[in-house]
Amino acid sequence: MARRDTIWLLASAEFVQHLLAAADRYDVPSLREECGRLLMRPDLITPATVAYTLTLAHQHGRAVQLDAFTTRVVSAYGFRA
Numbered sequence: 001m002a003r004r005d006t007i008w009l010l011a012s013a014e015f016v017q018h019l020l021a022a023a024d025r026y027d028v029p030s031l032r033e034e035c036g037r038l039l040m041r042p043d044l045i046t047p048a049t050v051a052y053t054l055t056l057a058h059q060h061g062r063a064v065q066l067d068a069f070t071t072r073v074v075s076a077y078g079f080r081a
Helices: 003-009 013-025 029-038 047-059 063-077
Strands: none
Touching: 013 029, 013 047, 047 063
16 A cells, blocks of 8 residues: 555544645645545544535535535435435
8 A cells, every 4th residue: 555545544534624725725736636535435424524524615616525425424324305
């Protein structure tokens, strides 16, 4: 496993959320995309992180990721429309 992959496996949701905000602020598209992808990891989607992650997605114009994240949360926690 590459060192880069190992680092991302150790990342917490809070760390990735802050990194996404910084990547957006300093206009680093590749980091922004990676953070968006990481926030979709099932182990980072918890009741404690959902609200802030949704807020970040909305604030940073991540409509596609927002829809995908919402779908994943709904299926993971069994919510029904």
